[in-house]
Each structure stands twice: as C-alpha cells, then as structure tokens.
Amino acid sequence: MTNLMDRLRAMGEIPLVKMSAERIRRQWVDYSFLGAFFLLILVAASMSDVFFSGQNISNLLRQIVTNGLISLGMLVVILTGGIDLSVGSVVAFSAIVVSGMINKHLPLPIAIVIALSVGVLAGAFNGFMISRFKLQPFIVTLATVGTIRGLVYVYSETPITPLDQSFRTIFSTAIFGPFTLSILIMLAAFLVALFFINRTTAGRAIVAIGGNEEAVRLAGINVRRHIILAYIISGLCAALAGVLLASRLGIAQPSLGAGFELDAIAACVIGGATLGGGGGGGVLGTFGGVLTLGLINNLLNLFNVQSYYQQILKGVIILFAVLARRSNR
Amino acid sequence: MNRKSLAILVVIATFLAACGTTSTVAPNAQAKSIKIGMSSYTLCCSYFIGMDKAVKDGASAYSNITVYSTDGGGDAAKLNSDIEDLIAKKVDGMIISGGPLEQLPSALDDLKKAGIPVVLVDRQWSGGYTSYVGPDNFIIGQQDGQFIVNKLGSKGGILAVIKGGPADNSIGLNRTKGMLDIVGKVTAIKVVTAPDFGNWSTDDGLKVMENLLAANPHIDAVFCENDSMCLGAQRAIADAGRTAEMFLCAVDGQKEALQQIMNGSNYGCTGRNDSDQIGHQGFYRLMSILAGGTPPLNTILPSPLITIENAVKYYDPNSLF
Known part of the structure; x- marks a missing residue:
C-alpha cells in the first residue's frame, strides 16, 4: 500500500533531473505570493477602518463560500489534467432543485440530499463520457453547460423562493465569531480535500493521472474510475455551493451561476494549478486563490473603485500568477 | 525569479496606493x-x-x-x-x-x-x-398593444412576437403580457411567438426574425421586447424584401429606433424608458x-409611447442610449 502511494506520489511530481531546482523555484514563488497576499491585507487594513471590522470579515468569508467550494471541485478535476466548465449550470440546478423540493414540503435534509445527488449525477455523466470514450473534457463539459442549463429551465422557468425560513437562517447564523455554518462547511471541505489529495490512494492516483496517465494505468490503477470520481467530486462541490447559495440569496434564479466556472478556474490558476495536466496546484494554493479573488472584490468595493478596474486587476493577477510560475525551458 | 515576485508586490502596492488616493478625498470636517x-x-x-x-x-x-x-x-x-x-x-x-x-x-x-x-x-x-x-413595463406593453390594434384595424392580421429571454426575465414578460392584454381582445389578430429568444441584442433579433420570415409566408406586425432586437428584425425584413408587408413595435426608446420612426420607415412605435x-x-x-420625508411606496414614471407624431421631441443625437 505505502509502496503504491510512493510510486503514485512520484508520478504526480515533476519528473527528470530538474526536479529539485524546479521545486525550490516553485516554493519561492509560493512564498512570494504569500508575502504579496499579506502585504495586500496590511495595506488594506491600514487604509480602511472598516476592513478588519467583524462584519466585513464575516462578509468576506461568506462571499468566498460559493467560489471556494466550486474551485475545490475544479482543482480535483484540473489535477487529472481535465476541466469542468459545467459547474455554473450545476450550481443553478441544485439551487433550484433544493428550493423546489423545500416548497414541496420535503424535510430539509432530504431536499438537500436530492439537490446534491443532482450534482453527483451530472459529474458522473461528465466523467463517464470523458473516460469511457476518451473525449476531451473541455468539449464534453462545454456540451453539458447548455444541457444542464436547459434542464434547469425545464424544471422551472421562473425563480423559486424557498418558503421555509429555517432554510434561509440555518447556514447564515453565526456559530462562533464571524463563522457561519456555510463558512465552516467550506473550511471543512478544504480540510477533507487536503487529506484526500495527499493522504489517500485515490487522491494520489488522481494527481498522478494528471502527471502521467499511462504510467498510472501500467501501475494497475483503474484510471477510468478515478477520472469519474474526480468529476463526481466537482459536481458534488458545485451542487453544495448551489444549495448554500440558494440559502444565502433566499431565491433561486434559473439563470444563476453563469460564468462561475471562470472564477473557479482563475482561483486554481492563481493557486498554482496548470491546465492541461502536469503538476502544480494544491488545496492550500487554491484556497489562497479563492481568498485573493474575494479580497479584490471586497477591497475595491470598500475603496469605491469602479468595477471595471476590478476586472482589470483580476486579469492582471491571473497573468502574473502564470508568468511567475512559468518554468524556464 | 526574485525580480518577478518583487514586480508583483510593486504592482499590487501601487494599485492599492492608487485606490487610496481616490478614497481619501476628505470631506469638509x-x-x-x-x-x-x-x-x-x-x-x-x-x-x-x-x-x-x-x-x-x-x-x-x-x-x-x-x-x-x-x-x-x-x-x-x-x-x-x-x-x-x-x-x-x-x-x-x-x-x-x-x-x-x-x-x-x-x-x-x-x-x-x-x-x-x-x-x-x-x-x-x-x-x-x-x-x-x-x-411599469406592463403599461408600456399595453401602449404598444393599443398602437398595434389601432394600426391593424378591424381586419386584424398576423402579429409576430420576439421575446428577449431567458424565461425568468419578468421585465420582458411584463411587456409582452401588457401588449397581449390589449391585442388579445381582438380575435382577428393571430399571435405567433418566436420559439427562440432574441437575447435583447440586434444580431439575435435578426436571426430570430429570419426564422420567423421563413416559417410565416405572411406577417402584418412584429412586436419585440426591446428596440435592439427590433432593429435587427427590421434588417432581416428588409433583406427578405418584405418591408412593405409589416410594421414593427418595441420598447426602450433607443436612439437608432427613434431615428427609424422619425424617418417614416416601417418602424411604427416604441415606448420610452429614460x-x-x-x-x-x-x-x-x-x-x-x-432628510426625514415619508415617501410613497411606489412612484411609476411615465413612459410615453413614441410614434412618428412625437419622435422628434425625444430624439437626441448625443444621447448615450
């Protein structure tokens, strides 16, 4: 078992002689990002009296829950060398299903489980099509973006307002300090993912598939099953994000979540993930990416900077992230 | 590498400093x-x-x-x-x-x-x-509906409807509902709704109209949920050589639509939201x-119907919209 873990670990890493130099370089980049991040917070705190207020910190954390969960699922898929463009549609689907089920007077836990299984099904379908027929993840999930969105509108053309008040309050009531249940769920998800990716065979296999799929196959690992698993995780995360978002907004619009996949991909990339497979990207880095994107939004709102600049800055940060991590070939 | 990370720090710090200067315009104490x-x-x-x-x-x-x-x-x-x-x-x-x-x-x-x-x-x-x-988008729709009914007269005709979408957009839905509220009372008018949404844009309005023209050998009037789509539709109608066959009505009061109305084209009317x-x-x-005033809950601003009679009053060549 341990032997297999080690071999998988090696497969997921950057191969060849440059390994140690490359690793040191990457670590440097990670540290400098961390430094830039803290500098950003310091500057922000010193210039805005509101930034460190309990309310603002709570706002910031609640605001990153959706993108946090989606990015986590996206990371797992990106680690296999794939991508999941359908997450935004899955968010809408689960948000509208959970609201619809609640209004059909189903008990809350059952409504949530049904909404989550919608995400699992969507993910399983994506993963099956990709691994069974060797189709490109970009194309398959591009197709399901529209298909799932269409299903959302078939389910309900009009927005659904969940009538059960407890659904709205349960996730947003502070449990301790600024932490609401929705924030704790997201943080727990990151901890589980940290353990899953680094300490379980399935997690290591997923990372290794992104490094060298053929080698993983030769090591006797069922590649197909692990790819399906990765997309199921992504679908599940997106569905969970949808449930929490419906609770947070108090209304589920069928048009919800359009473009969410882009922020998730951005968070993964800022966190060091490489699209198209091959090393880089971790749970902590992705969390940093999510937090950075959330901070940009929050700070520029507090400083009353026009939203167009938010978009520009977002783009600049993404470009810098990939530039700094570019390997010197 | 170190230079790179330094560059990142500098960019972010500069950006925040720039933000700071805009925010520290101190009001009179x-x-x-x-x-x-x-x-x-x-x-x-x-x-x-x-x-x-x-x-x-x-x-x-x-x-x-x-x-x-x-x-x-x-x-x-x-x-x-x-x-x-x-x-x-x-x-x-x-x-x-x-x-x-x-x-x-x-x-x-x-x-x-x-x-x-x-x-x-x-x-x-x-x-x-x-x-x-x-x-009130329902009232705007009603105004358009009245114009269409007046223009088609008692013999009625075929009215094509282009919606903006998506299906949960109640602004558009209210416009169409208001229009149908009036048009629906005249049995001689047959309503054909485009199966596809025009996405509020000129290019999709054009596409949707092309399909409507292909499917319907005769159309008397076209209603769009906004001007952008109707401008595209008008183009499609002209390309098909069927300009004399039908007139168009929409909502918004977009500059280009006002121009069309003023010029006496087949663009019949629009409702103005300013x-x-x-x-x-x-x-x-x-x-x-x-300041402590107790306001009315709802204040509906008038959205005048614009036709060839009054278009010149509302047309502003420098308008943003």
Whole structure:
C-alpha cells in the first residue's frame, strides 16, 4: 500500500533531473505570493477602518463560500489534467432543485440530499463520457453547460423562493465569531480535500493521472474510475455551493451561476494549478486563490473603485500568477 | 525569479496606493458627510450605465455626498456581496438597480437590520424596500398593444412576437403580457411567438426574425421586447424584401429606433424608458428619505409611447442610449 502511494506520489511530481531546482523555484514563488497576499491585507487594513471590522470579515468569508467550494471541485478535476466548465449550470440546478423540493414540503435534509445527488449525477455523466470514450473534457463539459442549463429551465422557468425560513437562517447564523455554518462547511471541505489529495490512494492516483496517465494505468490503477470520481467530486462541490447559495440569496434564479466556472478556474490558476495536466496546484494554493479573488472584490468595493478596474486587476493577477510560475525551458 | 515576485508586490502596492488616493478625498470636517450606495445588478449596457451615471451626477453637485457604486456583473450572488460590503462601509442609504432580478430577500433583510433605507430604481421587487421609482413595463406593453390594434384595424392580421429571454426575465414578460392584454381582445389578430429568444441584442433579433420570415409566408406586425432586437428584425425584413408587408413595435426608446420612426420607415412605435430620469429621480427620492420625508411606496414614471407624431421631441443625437 505505502509502496503504491510512493510510486503514485512520484508520478504526480515533476519528473527528470530538474526536479529539485524546479521545486525550490516553485516554493519561492509560493512564498512570494504569500508575502504579496499579506502585504495586500496590511495595506488594506491600514487604509480602511472598516476592513478588519467583524462584519466585513464575516462578509468576506461568506462571499468566498460559493467560489471556494466550486474551485475545490475544479482543482480535483484540473489535477487529472481535465476541466469542468459545467459547474455554473450545476450550481443553478441544485439551487433550484433544493428550493423546489423545500416548497414541496420535503424535510430539509432530504431536499438537500436530492439537490446534491443532482450534482453527483451530472459529474458522473461528465466523467463517464470523458473516460469511457476518451473525449476531451473541455468539449464534453462545454456540451453539458447548455444541457444542464436547459434542464434547469425545464424544471422551472421562473425563480423559486424557498418558503421555509429555517432554510434561509440555518447556514447564515453565526456559530462562533464571524463563522457561519456555510463558512465552516467550506473550511471543512478544504480540510477533507487536503487529506484526500495527499493522504489517500485515490487522491494520489488522481494527481498522478494528471502527471502521467499511462504510467498510472501500467501501475494497475483503474484510471477510468478515478477520472469519474474526480468529476463526481466537482459536481458534488458545485451542487453544495448551489444549495448554500440558494440559502444565502433566499431565491433561486434559473439563470444563476453563469460564468462561475471562470472564477473557479482563475482561483486554481492563481493557486498554482496548470491546465492541461502536469503538476502544480494544491488545496492550500487554491484556497489562497479563492481568498485573493474575494479580497479584490471586497477591497475595491470598500475603496469605491469602479468595477471595471476590478476586472482589470483580476486579469492582471491571473497573468502574473502564470508568468511567475512559468518554468524556464 | 526574485525580480518577478518583487514586480508583483510593486504592482499590487501601487494599485492599492492608487485606490487610496481616490478614497481619501476628505470631506469638509464640519459638514456631515453622507455616503450613498448605488448597486447595479449589471453595468453591461448603456441603459444601466446611464442610470448609474445619473445617480453620481445628481450627487456630484454636493461636496459632502459620496456615491459608492458597484457592479454585480449580471450575477445575483455578486450583487448580494456588493450590498454586504456597502453595509459594512456604513452607507446612509442604498439605491439598487436590480436589472432583470426578481427579488433579493437576503440583501433586503440585511439592509433592514442595519436600518438603511432602500430605494429601488427601474426594477420593482415584491417587497422589503423603502421606495420604488421606475417604469411599469406592463403599461408600456399595453401602449404598444393599443398602437398595434389601432394600426391593424378591424381586419386584424398576423402579429409576430420576439421575446428577449431567458424565461425568468419578468421585465420582458411584463411587456409582452401588457401588449397581449390589449391585442388579445381582438380575435382577428393571430399571435405567433418566436420559439427562440432574441437575447435583447440586434444580431439575435435578426436571426430570430429570419426564422420567423421563413416559417410565416405572411406577417402584418412584429412586436419585440426591446428596440435592439427590433432593429435587427427590421434588417432581416428588409433583406427578405418584405418591408412593405409589416410594421414593427418595441420598447426602450433607443436612439437608432427613434431615428427609424422619425424617418417614416416601417418602424411604427416604441415606448420610452429614460434611464437618466430614473437615476436622478431615485437619487432625489433617497435624499428626501434621508432628510426625514415619508415617501410613497411606489412612484411609476411615465413612459410615453413614441410614434412618428412625437419622435422628434425625444430624439437626441448625443444621447448615450
């Protein structure tokens, strides 16, 4: 078992002689990002009296829950060398299903489980099509973006307002300090993912598939099953994000979540993930990416900077992230 | 490598420093400073940008009023976050332009909890706000419907309808409902609704109209939920050589549509929503609330029907929209 873990670990890493130099370089980049991040917070705190207020910190954390969960699922898929463009549609689907089920007077836990299984099904379908027929993840999930969105509108053309008040309050009531249940769920998800990716065979296999799929196959690992698993995780995360978002907004619009996949991909990339497979990207880095994107939004709102600049800055940060991590070939 | 990370730090620090300079325009220490939040669901299009600008323009005359403006980028979750940020910023009052959004209960709850008055502009929600200023899209639709009925006369005809979509966009739905409320009373008019949405844009309006023209050998009138789509549709009709066969009616009062109406083309009518007026009215409504006035819950601004008779009165070649 341990032997297999080690071999998988090696497969997921950057191969060849440059390994140690490359690793040191990457670590440097990670540290400098961390430094830039803290500098950003310091500057922000010193210039805005509101930034460190309990309310603002709570706002910031609640605001990153959706993108946090989606990015986590996206990371797992990106680690296999794939991508999941359908997450935004899955968010809408689960948000509208959970609201619809609640209004059909189903008990809350059952409504949530049904909404989550919608995400699992969507993910399983994506993963099956990709691994069974060797189709490109970009194309398959591009197709399901529209298909799932269409299903959302078939389910309900009009927005659904969940009538059960407890659904709205349960996730947003502070449990301790600024932490609401929705924030704790997201943080727990990151901890589980940290353990899953680094300490379980399935997690290591997923990372290794992104490094060298053929080698993983030769090591006797069922590649197909692990790819399906990765997309199921992504679908599940997106569905969970949808449930929490419906609770947070108090209304589920069928048009919800359009473009969410882009922020998730951005968070993964800022966190060091490489699209198209091959090393880089971790749970902590992705969390940093999510937090950075959330901070940009929050700070520029507090400083009353026009939203167009938010978009520009977002783009600049993404470009810098990939530039700094570019390997010197 | 070190240079790279240094560059990143410099860029971010410079950016924040730049933000800082814009935010530290200190108001007169004596005067009470007033902070107003202006949150838009989207600043995609000139209509909504015009509204945002009008609020800023209204406030610019007062040195102690600051407007904090946010753009939801067409995402309900982002709009919600923006409003939370402004509550943390302790704004004295909020103006919200909800675009096509149906309702945003959580943001309204939070604002209520914080005791911040809310003026909705352009988009009315089902409750939970202090005051609403804007158009009534149902009435605008009715006006168009009356024009269509008058023009088709007792012999009626075939009316094609192009919707903007998506199916949960009740702004468009209300326009069509209002129009059908009048047209539906005339049995001689047969309504054909395009199966596809025109997505509020000229190019998709053109495409949808092409399909309608192919499927229907004869059409007497076309109704679009906005001018952009009808401008595209008009193009498709001209390309098909069927300009004399039908006339078009829409809503918005876009400059190009007014031009078509003025020129006496087959563009029959439009209903005018003036986003500049809506923005200014919203700003002054909020100011009187902050001064202690008790406002009416809803104020419907008139949206005049524009035809060849009066188009010249509303046409402004320098208009943003």
